Amino acid sequence: MFASCADPSTIEGLHWLACYLTSGKHMAFYASFGTVMLLLAITAPAALAFGFAGAMATRSRLWPVQWLGRGYTAMVRGVPDIIFFLFVPIALDQALEWVRHKTICPDWTEPVRRGSDFVVCAQAKLPLSTSPQWVHDTYGFALAVTAFAVVFGAFAANVLHGAMRAVPRAQIETAEAYGMTHGQAFWRILVPQMWIYALPGLSNLWMILIKATPLLFLLGVQDIVYWARELGGAKTSIYAYPHPDWRIYYFLGLLVFYLGLTKISEVVLGRLNARLSHGQATLAGEAQRKATA
Protein backbone atom coordinates (compact mmCIF):
# COMPACT_ATOMS: atom_id res chain seq x y z
CA MET A 1 0.00 0.00 0.00
CA PHE A 2 2.45 2.65 1.18
CA ALA A 3 5.94 2.85 -0.26
CA SER A 4 7.49 2.71 3.23
CA CYS A 5 5.88 -0.69 3.80
CA ALA A 6 8.21 -2.36 1.30
CA ASP A 7 10.25 -4.11 3.99
CA PRO A 8 8.01 -4.86 6.99
CA SER A 9 10.81 -6.39 9.08
CA THR A 10 12.48 -3.01 9.58
CA ILE A 11 9.49 -1.05 10.84
CA GLU A 12 7.89 -1.06 14.27
CA GLY A 13 5.00 0.08 16.43
CA LEU A 14 2.11 2.03 14.96
CA HIS A 15 3.77 2.23 11.58
CA TRP A 16 4.00 -1.57 11.50
CA LEU A 17 0.32 -1.81 12.42
CA ALA A 18 -0.66 0.67 9.70
CA CYS A 19 1.30 -1.32 7.12
CA TYR A 20 -0.11 -4.60 8.48
CA LEU A 21 -3.72 -3.42 8.29
CA THR A 22 -3.33 -2.22 4.70
CA SER A 23 -1.65 -5.33 3.29
CA GLY A 24 -3.18 -6.98 0.24
CA LYS A 25 -4.87 -9.74 2.22
CA HIS A 26 -6.43 -7.21 4.54
CA MET A 27 -7.84 -5.39 1.54
CA ALA A 28 -9.49 -8.68 0.52
CA PHE A 29 -10.78 -8.95 4.09
CA TYR A 30 -12.33 -5.46 3.91
CA ALA A 31 -13.81 -6.28 0.51
CA SER A 32 -15.49 -9.36 1.99
CA PHE A 33 -17.62 -7.02 4.14
CA GLY A 34 -18.93 -5.91 0.75
CA THR A 35 -19.73 -9.56 -0.02
CA VAL A 36 -21.90 -9.72 3.10
CA MET A 37 -23.66 -6.48 2.16
CA LEU A 38 -24.17 -7.75 -1.38
CA LEU A 39 -25.68 -10.95 -0.03
CA LEU A 40 -28.08 -8.94 2.13
CA ALA A 41 -28.95 -6.62 -0.76
CA ILE A 42 -29.75 -9.50 -3.14
CA THR A 43 -31.30 -11.93 -0.68
CA ALA A 44 -33.76 -9.55 0.98
CA PRO A 45 -35.77 -8.73 -2.18
CA ALA A 46 -35.40 -12.29 -3.50
CA ALA A 47 -36.69 -13.74 -0.23
CA LEU A 48 -39.55 -11.25 -0.24
CA ALA A 49 -40.49 -12.36 -3.77
CA PHE A 50 -40.29 -16.05 -2.77
CA GLY A 51 -42.34 -15.28 0.33
CA PHE A 52 -44.97 -13.38 -1.62
CA ALA A 53 -45.31 -16.22 -4.11
CA GLY A 54 -45.52 -18.71 -1.24
CA ALA A 55 -48.20 -16.70 0.58
CA MET A 56 -50.19 -16.31 -2.64
CA ALA A 57 -49.93 -20.05 -3.31
CA THR A 58 -51.24 -20.78 0.20
CA ARG A 59 -54.31 -18.64 -0.56
CA SER A 60 -54.88 -20.26 -3.94
CA ARG A 61 -58.19 -22.01 -4.64
CA LEU A 62 -56.47 -24.74 -6.65
CA TRP A 63 -55.64 -27.42 -4.14
CA PRO A 64 -52.31 -28.61 -5.66
CA VAL A 65 -51.00 -25.05 -5.58
CA GLN A 66 -52.34 -24.58 -2.07
CA TRP A 67 -50.62 -27.75 -0.90
CA LEU A 68 -47.37 -26.66 -2.46
CA GLY A 69 -47.60 -23.29 -0.69
CA ARG A 70 -48.47 -24.93 2.64
CA GLY A 71 -45.63 -27.39 2.34
CA TYR A 72 -43.19 -24.61 1.54
CA THR A 73 -44.23 -22.45 4.49
CA ALA A 74 -44.25 -25.43 6.84
CA MET A 75 -40.82 -26.74 5.94
CA VAL A 76 -38.85 -24.23 8.01
CA ARG A 77 -40.85 -24.90 11.15
CA GLY A 78 -39.44 -28.28 11.99
CA VAL A 79 -36.08 -28.36 10.26
CA PRO A 80 -33.03 -26.25 11.18
CA ASP A 81 -32.23 -23.67 8.51
CA ILE A 82 -28.57 -24.72 8.42
CA ILE A 83 -29.61 -28.10 6.97
CA PHE A 84 -31.17 -26.24 4.06
CA PHE A 85 -28.05 -24.12 3.69
CA LEU A 86 -26.00 -27.28 3.32
CA PHE A 87 -28.57 -29.13 1.22
CA VAL A 88 -29.89 -26.57 -1.30
CA PRO A 89 -26.60 -25.53 -2.98
CA ILE A 90 -25.34 -29.07 -3.60
CA ALA A 91 -28.78 -30.40 -4.57
CA LEU A 92 -29.33 -27.49 -6.95
CA ASP A 93 -25.87 -27.91 -8.44
CA GLN A 94 -26.44 -31.60 -9.09
CA ALA A 95 -29.93 -31.00 -10.48
CA LEU A 96 -28.64 -28.39 -12.93
CA GLU A 97 -25.73 -30.57 -14.02
CA TRP A 98 -28.02 -33.56 -14.44
CA VAL A 99 -30.45 -31.62 -16.64
CA ARG A 100 -27.59 -30.26 -18.75
CA HIS A 101 -26.09 -33.74 -18.97
CA LYS A 102 -29.36 -35.19 -20.26
CA THR A 103 -29.77 -32.49 -22.91
CA ILE A 104 -26.15 -31.97 -24.01
CA CYS A 105 -24.89 -35.56 -24.01
CA PRO A 106 -27.92 -37.78 -24.66
CA ASP A 107 -25.78 -40.58 -26.12
CA TRP A 108 -23.91 -41.07 -22.84
CA THR A 109 -25.10 -44.44 -21.56
CA GLU A 110 -23.30 -44.87 -18.24
CA PRO A 111 -25.22 -43.90 -15.09
CA VAL A 112 -24.56 -40.51 -13.51
CA ARG A 113 -24.31 -41.87 -9.98
CA ARG A 114 -21.58 -44.48 -9.69
CA GLY A 115 -21.04 -45.54 -6.11
CA SER A 116 -19.75 -42.45 -4.37
CA ASP A 117 -19.34 -40.39 -7.52
CA PHE A 118 -21.50 -38.04 -9.47
CA VAL A 119 -20.18 -38.00 -13.03
CA VAL A 120 -21.56 -35.90 -15.87
CA CYS A 121 -19.92 -35.34 -19.24
CA ALA A 122 -17.35 -32.56 -19.40
CA GLN A 123 -19.55 -30.24 -21.46
CA ALA A 124 -22.33 -30.41 -18.85
CA LYS A 125 -20.14 -29.37 -15.93
CA LEU A 126 -21.23 -26.20 -14.16
CA PRO A 127 -19.29 -24.00 -14.47
CA LEU A 128 -17.16 -25.44 -17.28
CA SER A 129 -13.71 -26.43 -16.11
CA THR A 130 -12.24 -24.08 -18.69
CA SER A 131 -14.00 -20.99 -17.35
CA PRO A 132 -12.00 -18.42 -15.37
CA GLN A 133 -11.90 -18.29 -11.57
CA TRP A 134 -14.38 -15.45 -11.21
CA VAL A 135 -17.08 -17.54 -12.92
CA HIS A 136 -16.56 -20.27 -10.32
CA ASP A 137 -16.75 -17.72 -7.52
CA THR A 138 -19.89 -16.12 -8.91
CA TYR A 139 -21.53 -19.50 -9.40
CA GLY A 140 -20.80 -20.50 -5.80
CA PHE A 141 -22.10 -17.19 -4.53
CA ALA A 142 -25.26 -17.51 -6.66
CA LEU A 143 -25.95 -20.96 -5.19
CA ALA A 144 -25.51 -19.54 -1.70
CA VAL A 145 -27.88 -16.67 -2.44
CA THR A 146 -30.46 -19.14 -3.75
CA ALA A 147 -30.21 -21.19 -0.57
CA PHE A 148 -30.71 -18.08 1.55
CA ALA A 149 -33.61 -16.88 -0.61
CA VAL A 150 -35.39 -20.25 -0.40
CA VAL A 151 -35.09 -20.49 3.40
CA PHE A 152 -35.92 -16.87 4.15
CA GLY A 153 -38.64 -16.93 1.51
CA ALA A 154 -40.36 -19.63 3.55
CA PHE A 155 -40.07 -17.49 6.69
CA ALA A 156 -41.37 -14.47 4.77
CA ALA A 157 -44.27 -16.49 3.37
CA ASN A 158 -45.35 -17.21 6.95
CA VAL A 159 -45.22 -13.53 7.83
CA LEU A 160 -46.97 -12.32 4.67
CA HIS A 161 -49.67 -14.96 4.92
CA GLY A 162 -50.44 -13.79 8.45
CA ALA A 163 -50.43 -10.17 7.31
CA MET A 164 -52.89 -10.92 4.50
CA ARG A 165 -55.24 -12.52 6.98
CA ALA A 166 -54.89 -9.56 9.34
CA VAL A 167 -56.29 -7.01 6.88
CA PRO A 168 -59.89 -6.40 8.07
CA ARG A 169 -62.37 -8.57 6.20
CA ALA A 170 -64.68 -5.58 5.74
CA GLN A 171 -62.14 -3.97 3.40
CA ILE A 172 -62.39 -6.87 0.96
CA GLU A 173 -66.16 -6.99 1.28
CA THR A 174 -66.37 -3.29 0.44
CA ALA A 175 -64.16 -3.86 -2.60
CA GLU A 176 -66.42 -6.70 -3.74
CA ALA A 177 -69.49 -4.49 -3.14
CA TYR A 178 -67.96 -2.00 -5.56
CA GLY A 179 -67.84 -4.75 -8.15
CA MET A 180 -64.13 -5.49 -8.07
CA THR A 181 -63.08 -8.96 -9.14
CA HIS A 182 -61.16 -11.26 -6.83
CA GLY A 183 -57.85 -10.27 -8.41
CA GLN A 184 -58.61 -6.56 -8.34
CA ALA A 185 -59.58 -6.68 -4.67
CA PHE A 186 -56.35 -8.55 -3.93
CA TRP A 187 -53.99 -6.24 -5.78
CA ARG A 188 -55.70 -2.88 -5.11
CA ILE A 189 -57.04 -3.33 -1.59
CA LEU A 190 -55.34 -6.18 0.22
CA VAL A 191 -51.73 -5.82 -0.91
CA PRO A 192 -51.35 -2.08 -0.21
CA GLN A 193 -52.81 -2.49 3.28
CA MET A 194 -51.04 -5.61 4.40
CA TRP A 195 -47.56 -4.12 4.79
CA ILE A 196 -48.21 -2.46 8.13
CA TYR A 197 -49.28 -5.82 9.54
CA ALA A 198 -46.29 -7.52 7.95
CA LEU A 199 -43.70 -5.00 9.08
CA PRO A 200 -43.03 -6.32 12.61
CA GLY A 201 -42.52 -9.81 11.24
CA LEU A 202 -40.43 -8.62 8.33
CA SER A 203 -38.22 -6.46 10.57
CA ASN A 204 -37.64 -9.46 12.75
CA LEU A 205 -36.80 -11.48 9.65
CA TRP A 206 -34.30 -8.86 8.51
CA MET A 207 -32.55 -9.15 11.87
CA ILE A 208 -32.41 -12.93 11.50
CA LEU A 209 -31.09 -12.57 7.97
CA ILE A 210 -28.29 -10.31 9.16
CA LYS A 211 -27.38 -12.85 11.81
CA ALA A 212 -27.45 -15.70 9.29
CA THR A 213 -24.89 -14.12 6.95
CA PRO A 214 -21.79 -15.63 8.64
CA LEU A 215 -23.15 -19.02 7.54
CA LEU A 216 -21.85 -18.09 4.07
CA PHE A 217 -18.57 -19.43 5.41
CA LEU A 218 -20.03 -22.94 5.54
CA LEU A 219 -20.93 -22.70 1.85
CA GLY A 220 -17.33 -22.15 0.86
CA VAL A 221 -17.65 -18.46 0.06
CA GLN A 222 -14.64 -16.39 1.10
CA ASP A 223 -16.57 -14.18 3.51
CA ILE A 224 -15.57 -12.28 6.62
CA VAL A 225 -15.44 -15.38 8.82
CA TYR A 226 -13.11 -17.07 6.35
CA TRP A 227 -10.74 -14.09 6.31
CA ALA A 228 -10.91 -13.60 10.07
CA ARG A 229 -9.72 -17.17 10.57
CA GLU A 230 -7.17 -16.89 7.80
CA LEU A 231 -5.63 -13.59 8.90
CA GLY A 232 -5.95 -14.13 12.64
CA GLY A 233 -4.14 -17.47 12.83
CA ALA A 234 -0.60 -17.42 14.20
CA LYS A 235 1.97 -16.40 11.57
CA THR A 236 5.56 -17.57 11.80
CA SER A 237 8.52 -15.48 10.71
CA ILE A 238 8.36 -16.79 7.15
CA TYR A 239 5.41 -14.44 6.69
CA ALA A 240 5.92 -10.72 6.04
CA TYR A 241 4.04 -9.81 9.19
CA PRO A 242 4.64 -12.46 11.87
CA HIS A 243 2.29 -12.36 14.83
CA PRO A 244 0.82 -14.76 17.42
CA ASP A 245 -2.74 -16.08 17.33
CA TRP A 246 -4.89 -12.98 16.94
CA ARG A 247 -8.13 -14.65 15.89
CA ILE A 248 -9.92 -13.50 19.01
CA TYR A 249 -9.36 -9.84 18.02
CA TYR A 250 -10.63 -10.46 14.52
CA PHE A 251 -13.73 -12.16 15.83
CA LEU A 252 -14.25 -9.33 18.32
CA GLY A 253 -14.15 -7.00 15.32
CA LEU A 254 -16.81 -9.09 13.57
CA LEU A 255 -18.94 -9.06 16.73
CA VAL A 256 -18.79 -5.27 16.86
CA PHE A 257 -19.62 -5.09 13.15
CA TYR A 258 -22.73 -7.21 13.62
CA LEU A 259 -23.81 -5.37 16.75
CA GLY A 260 -23.53 -2.10 14.83
CA LEU A 261 -25.47 -3.50 11.91
CA THR A 262 -28.35 -4.67 14.12
CA LYS A 263 -28.38 -1.36 16.04
CA ILE A 264 -28.62 0.67 12.82
CA SER A 265 -31.33 -1.65 11.48
CA GLU A 266 -33.29 -1.31 14.73
CA VAL A 267 -33.29 2.49 14.47
CA VAL A 268 -34.19 2.56 10.76
CA LEU A 269 -36.95 -0.03 11.11
CA GLY A 270 -38.36 1.82 14.13
CA ARG A 271 -38.66 5.00 12.04
CA LEU A 272 -40.18 3.09 9.13
CA ASN A 273 -42.73 1.55 11.46
CA ALA A 274 -43.70 4.97 12.83
CA ARG A 275 -44.10 6.25 9.30
CA LEU A 276 -46.21 3.38 8.06
CA SER A 277 -48.40 3.45 11.19
CA HIS A 278 -49.45 6.98 10.31
CA GLY A 279 -53.19 7.08 9.81
CA GLN A 280 -53.64 3.29 10.25
CA ALA A 281 -56.38 1.69 12.29
CA THR A 282 -53.85 0.00 14.55
CA LEU A 283 -52.79 0.62 18.12
CA ALA A 284 -49.66 2.46 17.02
CA GLY A 285 -51.57 4.61 14.55
CA GLU A 286 -54.10 5.50 17.23
CA ALA A 287 -51.34 6.45 19.65
CA GLN A 288 -49.82 8.76 17.02
CA ARG A 289 -53.17 10.41 16.42
CA LYS A 290 -53.67 11.05 20.13
CA ALA A 291 -50.15 12.41 20.52
CA THR A 292 -50.66 15.06 17.86
CA ALA A 293 -54.23 15.90 18.81
Added chain:
Amino acid sequence: MSCLQTIQDYALRSVGIGERLLPRSGFTLCEQVTLIGSGMIWNVYFGLFALLAGFFLATAVALARLSPLVALRKPAEWFIFLFRGSPLFIQFFLAYEAFVLLPKAGLTLNLIFVEITADTRWLTRAWAGALIVLFLNTAAYTAEIFYGALRSVPRGDLEAADAYGLSGWARFRRVVWPTMLRLAWPAYTNEAIFLFHATTLVFFSGFPAWQQKGDALYYAKYFADKTFNPFVAYPIVAGYFILMTLVIIAIFGLINRRLNRHLPPEARPRLRIRPQVVR
Protein backbone atom coordinates in the same frame (compact mmCIF):
# COMPACT_ATOMS: atom_id res chain seq x y z
CA MET B 1 -23.75 -57.07 8.18
CA SER B 2 -27.28 -57.02 9.49
CA CYS B 3 -29.03 -53.85 10.56
CA LEU B 4 -29.23 -55.08 14.15
CA GLN B 5 -25.45 -55.44 14.22
CA THR B 6 -25.10 -51.88 12.85
CA ILE B 7 -27.36 -50.54 15.57
CA GLN B 8 -25.26 -52.31 18.19
CA ASP B 9 -22.08 -50.89 16.72
CA TYR B 10 -23.11 -47.32 16.05
CA ALA B 11 -26.18 -46.40 18.13
CA LEU B 12 -23.97 -44.85 20.81
CA ARG B 13 -21.01 -43.97 18.59
CA SER B 14 -21.42 -40.23 19.19
CA VAL B 15 -20.62 -40.66 22.88
CA GLY B 16 -17.73 -43.01 22.19
CA ILE B 17 -19.36 -46.40 22.85
CA GLY B 18 -19.20 -49.06 20.17
CA GLU B 19 -17.25 -49.33 16.95
CA ARG B 20 -14.34 -46.87 16.75
CA LEU B 21 -14.07 -46.45 12.99
CA LEU B 22 -16.88 -44.85 11.06
CA PRO B 23 -18.11 -46.75 8.01
CA ARG B 24 -15.96 -45.80 5.02
CA SER B 25 -17.60 -47.20 1.92
CA GLY B 26 -20.75 -48.94 0.73
CA PHE B 27 -22.94 -46.98 3.10
CA THR B 28 -26.26 -48.63 3.80
CA LEU B 29 -29.39 -46.73 4.69
CA CYS B 30 -29.35 -48.45 8.08
CA GLU B 31 -25.87 -47.14 8.84
CA GLN B 32 -26.87 -43.60 7.95
CA VAL B 33 -30.05 -43.66 10.00
CA THR B 34 -28.31 -45.21 13.01
CA LEU B 35 -25.28 -42.94 13.04
CA ILE B 36 -27.23 -39.75 12.46
CA GLY B 37 -29.66 -40.80 15.17
CA SER B 38 -26.71 -41.38 17.45
CA GLY B 39 -25.63 -37.81 16.76
CA MET B 40 -29.02 -36.58 17.97
CA ILE B 41 -27.86 -37.45 21.49
CA TRP B 42 -25.66 -34.36 21.38
CA ASN B 43 -28.42 -32.15 20.01
CA VAL B 44 -30.73 -33.21 22.80
CA TYR B 45 -27.96 -32.80 25.39
CA PHE B 46 -27.09 -29.26 24.28
CA GLY B 47 -30.69 -28.17 23.85
CA LEU B 48 -31.99 -29.67 27.08
CA PHE B 49 -29.33 -28.38 29.44
CA ALA B 50 -29.05 -24.94 27.83
CA LEU B 51 -32.83 -24.59 28.05
CA LEU B 52 -33.03 -25.72 31.68
CA ALA B 53 -30.20 -23.52 32.91
CA GLY B 54 -31.16 -20.65 30.63
CA PHE B 55 -34.67 -20.56 32.05
CA PHE B 56 -33.45 -19.48 35.48
CA LEU B 57 -30.87 -16.99 34.25
CA ALA B 58 -33.52 -15.55 31.90
CA THR B 59 -35.95 -14.99 34.78
CA ALA B 60 -33.23 -13.21 36.73
CA VAL B 61 -32.15 -11.08 33.75
CA ALA B 62 -35.74 -10.16 32.90
CA LEU B 63 -36.33 -9.05 36.48
CA ALA B 64 -33.07 -7.09 36.48
CA ARG B 65 -34.08 -5.40 33.26
CA LEU B 66 -37.33 -4.29 34.88
CA SER B 67 -35.55 -3.06 38.00
CA PRO B 68 -35.59 0.66 38.80
CA LEU B 69 -31.92 0.41 39.81
CA VAL B 70 -29.66 1.52 36.97
CA ALA B 71 -26.84 -0.72 38.22
CA LEU B 72 -29.06 -3.75 37.65
CA ARG B 73 -30.94 -2.59 34.57
CA LYS B 74 -28.01 -1.51 32.42
CA PRO B 75 -26.00 -4.74 32.62
CA ALA B 76 -29.16 -6.71 31.86
CA GLU B 77 -29.87 -4.55 28.82
CA TRP B 78 -26.31 -4.93 27.59
CA PHE B 79 -26.32 -8.66 28.13
CA ILE B 80 -29.50 -9.02 26.07
CA PHE B 81 -28.24 -6.70 23.34
CA LEU B 82 -24.89 -8.46 23.11
CA PHE B 83 -26.32 -11.93 22.68
CA ARG B 84 -29.39 -11.02 20.62
CA GLY B 85 -27.59 -8.53 18.41
CA SER B 86 -24.78 -10.76 17.18
CA PRO B 87 -24.85 -14.05 15.29
CA LEU B 88 -24.64 -17.23 17.35
CA PHE B 89 -22.08 -18.47 14.85
CA ILE B 90 -19.70 -15.61 15.69
CA GLN B 91 -20.36 -16.12 19.41
CA PHE B 92 -19.24 -19.74 19.09
CA PHE B 93 -16.05 -18.76 17.28
CA LEU B 94 -15.25 -15.98 19.73
CA ALA B 95 -15.89 -18.16 22.76
CA TYR B 96 -13.75 -20.95 21.36
CA GLU B 97 -10.83 -18.64 20.63
CA ALA B 98 -11.17 -17.09 24.08
CA PHE B 99 -11.17 -20.52 25.76
CA VAL B 100 -8.16 -21.60 23.72
CA LEU B 101 -6.21 -18.56 24.87
CA LEU B 102 -6.64 -19.51 28.52
CA PRO B 103 -3.37 -20.92 29.83
CA LYS B 104 -3.06 -24.61 28.98
CA ALA B 105 -1.64 -25.62 32.32
CA GLY B 106 -4.63 -24.20 34.14
CA LEU B 107 -5.22 -21.03 36.07
CA THR B 108 -3.50 -20.81 39.41
CA LEU B 109 -5.54 -18.87 41.89
CA ASN B 110 -3.56 -17.77 44.90
CA LEU B 111 -5.91 -17.58 47.83
CA ILE B 112 -3.52 -16.58 50.64
CA PHE B 113 -3.52 -20.00 52.34
CA VAL B 114 -4.36 -22.43 49.57
CA GLU B 115 -3.47 -22.47 45.93
CA ILE B 116 -6.20 -23.62 43.59
CA THR B 117 -5.27 -24.81 40.14
CA ALA B 118 -8.29 -24.53 37.90
CA ASP B 119 -8.03 -26.75 34.88
CA THR B 120 -9.31 -24.91 31.79
CA ARG B 121 -8.74 -27.52 29.11
CA TRP B 122 -12.28 -28.86 29.27
CA LEU B 123 -13.66 -25.45 28.27
CA THR B 124 -12.33 -25.89 24.74
CA ARG B 125 -14.28 -29.11 24.40
CA ALA B 126 -17.68 -28.79 22.81
CA TRP B 127 -19.61 -30.43 25.65
CA ALA B 128 -18.70 -27.61 28.00
CA GLY B 129 -17.70 -24.62 25.87
CA ALA B 130 -20.55 -24.79 23.38
CA LEU B 131 -23.02 -25.50 26.16
CA ILE B 132 -21.94 -22.29 27.92
CA VAL B 133 -22.45 -20.24 24.76
CA LEU B 134 -25.84 -21.81 24.05
CA PHE B 135 -26.87 -21.29 27.66
CA LEU B 136 -26.01 -17.57 27.60
CA ASN B 137 -27.56 -17.15 24.18
CA THR B 138 -30.87 -18.73 25.02
CA ALA B 139 -30.93 -16.90 28.35
CA ALA B 140 -30.73 -13.58 26.48
CA TYR B 141 -33.50 -14.45 24.03
CA THR B 142 -35.71 -15.88 26.76
CA ALA B 143 -35.04 -12.87 28.99
CA GLU B 144 -36.40 -10.62 26.27
CA ILE B 145 -39.53 -12.78 26.01
CA PHE B 146 -39.99 -12.85 29.79
CA TYR B 147 -39.38 -9.10 30.00
CA GLY B 148 -42.18 -8.47 27.52
CA ALA B 149 -44.45 -10.83 29.44
CA LEU B 150 -43.62 -9.19 32.78
CA ARG B 151 -44.57 -5.82 31.35
CA SER B 152 -47.94 -7.12 30.26
CA VAL B 153 -48.94 -8.72 33.56
CA PRO B 154 -52.42 -7.19 34.08
CA ARG B 155 -52.57 -4.41 36.65
CA GLY B 156 -55.70 -5.90 38.13
CA ASP B 157 -53.78 -9.05 39.10
CA LEU B 158 -51.21 -6.99 40.97
CA GLU B 159 -53.88 -4.93 42.70
CA ALA B 160 -55.67 -8.11 43.73
CA ALA B 161 -52.40 -9.44 45.14
CA ASP B 162 -52.00 -6.22 47.13
CA ALA B 163 -55.55 -6.53 48.40
CA TYR B 164 -54.78 -10.03 49.67
CA GLY B 165 -51.80 -8.65 51.54
CA LEU B 166 -49.24 -10.39 49.37
CA SER B 167 -45.96 -8.62 48.89
CA GLY B 168 -42.37 -9.22 47.93
CA TRP B 169 -41.42 -12.84 47.30
CA ALA B 170 -44.92 -14.22 47.94
CA ARG B 171 -46.45 -11.83 45.42
CA PHE B 172 -43.81 -12.74 42.85
CA ARG B 173 -44.04 -16.47 43.44
CA ARG B 174 -47.84 -16.70 43.50
CA VAL B 175 -49.00 -13.96 41.13
CA VAL B 176 -46.36 -12.33 38.94
CA TRP B 177 -44.32 -15.38 37.97
CA PRO B 178 -47.18 -17.73 37.01
CA THR B 179 -48.85 -14.98 34.99
CA MET B 180 -45.58 -14.16 33.28
CA LEU B 181 -45.11 -17.82 32.31
CA ARG B 182 -48.67 -18.06 30.99
CA LEU B 183 -48.20 -14.99 28.83
CA ALA B 184 -44.72 -15.95 27.65
CA TRP B 185 -45.40 -19.62 27.00
CA PRO B 186 -46.21 -19.59 23.25
CA ALA B 187 -43.17 -17.43 22.48
CA TYR B 188 -41.03 -19.52 24.79
CA THR B 189 -42.07 -22.70 22.99
CA ASN B 190 -40.91 -21.09 19.79
CA GLU B 191 -37.59 -20.16 21.38
CA ALA B 192 -37.12 -23.74 22.56
CA ILE B 193 -37.68 -25.07 19.04
CA PHE B 194 -35.18 -22.65 17.58
CA LEU B 195 -32.65 -23.38 20.32
CA PHE B 196 -32.73 -27.07 19.42
CA HIS B 197 -32.26 -26.10 15.79
CA ALA B 198 -29.32 -23.89 16.74
CA THR B 199 -27.53 -26.83 18.37
CA THR B 200 -26.65 -28.05 14.87
CA LEU B 201 -24.19 -25.16 14.55
CA VAL B 202 -21.89 -26.36 17.33
CA PHE B 203 -19.59 -28.63 15.33
CA PHE B 204 -19.37 -26.24 12.40
CA SER B 205 -18.02 -23.35 14.41
CA GLY B 206 -14.56 -23.92 15.73
CA PHE B 207 -15.37 -26.53 18.34
CA PRO B 208 -13.71 -29.66 16.97
CA ALA B 209 -15.55 -32.96 16.96
CA TRP B 210 -13.08 -34.89 19.08
CA GLN B 211 -12.59 -38.52 17.86
CA GLN B 212 -15.39 -37.93 15.35
CA LYS B 213 -17.95 -37.69 18.11
CA GLY B 214 -20.32 -35.20 16.58
CA ASP B 215 -23.96 -34.26 16.40
CA ALA B 216 -26.58 -35.35 13.86
CA LEU B 217 -25.67 -32.78 11.23
CA TYR B 218 -21.97 -33.56 11.62
CA TYR B 219 -22.61 -37.19 10.64
CA ALA B 220 -25.09 -36.17 7.92
CA LYS B 221 -22.42 -33.95 6.37
CA TYR B 222 -19.90 -36.78 6.72
CA PHE B 223 -22.15 -39.06 4.68
CA ALA B 224 -23.10 -36.36 2.16
CA ASP B 225 -19.42 -35.55 1.59
CA LYS B 226 -18.40 -39.20 1.25
CA THR B 227 -21.23 -40.31 -1.06
CA PHE B 228 -21.58 -36.96 -2.81
CA ASN B 229 -25.31 -37.51 -2.51
CA PRO B 230 -27.23 -34.97 -0.42
CA PHE B 231 -30.61 -36.57 -1.07
CA VAL B 232 -30.31 -39.29 1.58
CA ALA B 233 -28.41 -38.01 4.59
CA TYR B 234 -29.98 -34.53 4.84
CA PRO B 235 -33.60 -35.73 4.61
CA ILE B 236 -32.78 -38.23 7.40
CA VAL B 237 -31.50 -35.52 9.72
CA ALA B 238 -34.46 -33.32 8.72
CA GLY B 239 -36.80 -36.16 9.66
CA TYR B 240 -35.18 -36.50 13.08
CA PHE B 241 -35.57 -32.79 13.68
CA ILE B 242 -39.23 -32.75 12.64
CA LEU B 243 -39.77 -35.58 15.11
CA MET B 244 -37.99 -33.66 17.84
CA THR B 245 -39.95 -30.48 17.09
CA LEU B 246 -43.19 -32.44 17.47
CA VAL B 247 -41.98 -33.82 20.81
CA ILE B 248 -41.08 -30.33 22.03
CA ILE B 249 -44.50 -28.99 21.00
CA ALA B 250 -46.20 -31.90 22.78
CA ILE B 251 -44.24 -31.37 26.01
CA PHE B 252 -44.71 -27.62 26.00
CA GLY B 253 -48.39 -28.12 25.21
CA LEU B 254 -48.74 -30.28 28.34
CA ILE B 255 -47.03 -27.63 30.46
CA ASN B 256 -49.25 -24.99 28.87
CA ARG B 257 -52.26 -27.01 29.92
CA ARG B 258 -51.01 -27.18 33.46
CA LEU B 259 -50.26 -23.45 33.54
CA ASN B 260 -53.84 -22.70 32.51
CA ARG B 261 -55.53 -25.38 34.60
CA HIS B 262 -57.44 -22.79 36.68
CA LEU B 263 -59.43 -21.71 33.63
CA PRO B 264 -62.62 -23.46 32.48
CA PRO B 265 -61.68 -25.93 29.70
CA GLU B 266 -63.29 -23.96 26.90
CA ALA B 267 -61.53 -20.71 27.90
CA ARG B 268 -58.06 -22.25 27.95
CA PRO B 269 -55.80 -20.79 25.29
CA ARG B 270 -54.64 -23.56 23.00
CA LEU B 271 -50.95 -23.56 22.28
CA ARG B 272 -50.92 -22.70 18.60
CA ILE B 273 -47.44 -22.55 17.28
CA ARG B 274 -47.52 -19.89 14.65
CA PRO B 275 -43.91 -19.77 13.61
CA GLN B 276 -43.38 -16.14 14.50
CA VAL B 277 -39.67 -16.41 14.08
CA VAL B 278 -38.18 -14.54 16.99
CA ARG B 279 -34.53 -15.19 16.81
